[in-house]
Amino acid sequence: MFPFEKFPGVDVVLSPEMRSTGEVMGLDRSAPAALAKAKMAAGMPLPTEGRVFVSVRDADKQGVTEVAMQLASMGFEIFATGGTATLLQQHSINVNVLRKISEGARPNIIDRMANDEIDLIINTPTRTGADTDEGRIRAMAVRTRTPMITTLTGAQAAVRAIAALRAGTWKVHALQDAFPADEPVAEPAGS
Numbered sequence: 001m002f003p004f005e006k007f008p009g010v011d012v013v014l015s016p017e018m019r020s021t022g023e024v025m026g027l028d029r030s031a032p033a034a035l036a037k038a039k040m041a042a043g044m045p046l047p048t049e050g051r052v053f054v055s056v057r058d059a060d061k062q063g064v065t066e067v068a069m070q071l072a073s074m075g076f077e078i079f080a081t082g083g084t085a086t087l088l089q090q091h092s093i094n095v096n097v098l099r100k101i102s103e104g105a106r107p108n109i110i111d112r113m114a115n116d117e118i119d120l121i122i123n124t125p126t127r128t129g130a131d132t133d134e135g136r137i138r139a140m141a142v143r144t145r146t147p148m149i150t151t152l153t154g155a156q157a158a159v160r161a162i163a164a165l166r167a168g169t170w171k172v173h174a175l176q177d178a179f180p181a182d183e184p185v186a187e188p189a190g191s
Contacts, residue, residue, distance in 0.1 A: 027178060032160035033170040039161070044147045046158055048166050050119030051077045053098070053109055055084050055134070057126040060152040065091045067122065067155045074166065079109070079118065101133040109137055113144045121148040122155045 026037025039046050052071050056064045061084060068078055068088050078095045080088055085097040098112070099105035112118045121141050129135045141148040149155045164170060 027173065027175060028170055030164060030170065032157070032164040035157055036161040036165050036170070037172075039147065039158075044145070046147055046162050046165060047076075047119035048162060049075060051079060051112075051117060052120045052122065053079045053112070053118045053137075054088070054122045055081045055109075055137070056122065056124040056152065058083075060124045061087050063152045064088075064122065064124075064155065065093070067152075067159050068093050068095075070159045070163070074162065076120075079112065081109075101136055110140050113137075113140045113146055116144070118146055120158075121146055122158075123148065124150060124152055124155075 026034040026039070026041060028034040028037060036046055052068075054064060054068055064084070065088060068080075069091065072078055072093050078088065078093060079098050080095050081098055081100050085095045088095045098107075098109050101108050101110055107115075109118070113121075121137065123134055123137055125134055125138075127134060138148060138150070140146075149158050
């Protein structure tokens with residue numbers, strides 16, 4: 001979890017070093033439920049319904065079709081920009097097409113986020129920087145506290161986590177439940 005809201009307007013693409021750092025965790029026997037719990041603990045819970053904006057780089061377009069299909073089958077409304085929308089439509093996924101910010105057409109994704117009309121963003125970066133469309137999208141996601149996924153692997157995991165949340169089979173447990181304080185702690189070998 002990173003305090004990106006303290007840096008308004010900054011593009012929030014994570015470097016490899018930052019991806020392995022965090023302040024929260026989710027504990028569950030199921031990896032999808034654990035991810036959902038971690039997102040809740042980070043203050044960015046995944047939605048179980050609503051509207052998802054999808055815009056991914058060309059290398060991720062084929063992989064994101066399965067993600068979008070699963071979200072659509074759960075009742076999510078899908079929004080996408082031109083290239084991603086065309087591909088999703090070719091796979092019989094109902095998509096609301098939004099024009100790119102740089103095209104100047106309104107409403108665009110920034111307007112939709114400002115109006116609290118987007119519940120999740122899946123945006124894999126091709127370019128970085130606060131002056132790019134995708135940098136502006138990611139910065140606005142931070143300002144509006146809209147959950148955002150920036151890798152295809154993360155999107156696939158998020159869909160499984162959303163399905164786990166919707167199934168309602170997970171429970172909240174304290175860490176102490178997993179490791180009771182009254183159990184003796186084993187001494188490390190060789191001490």
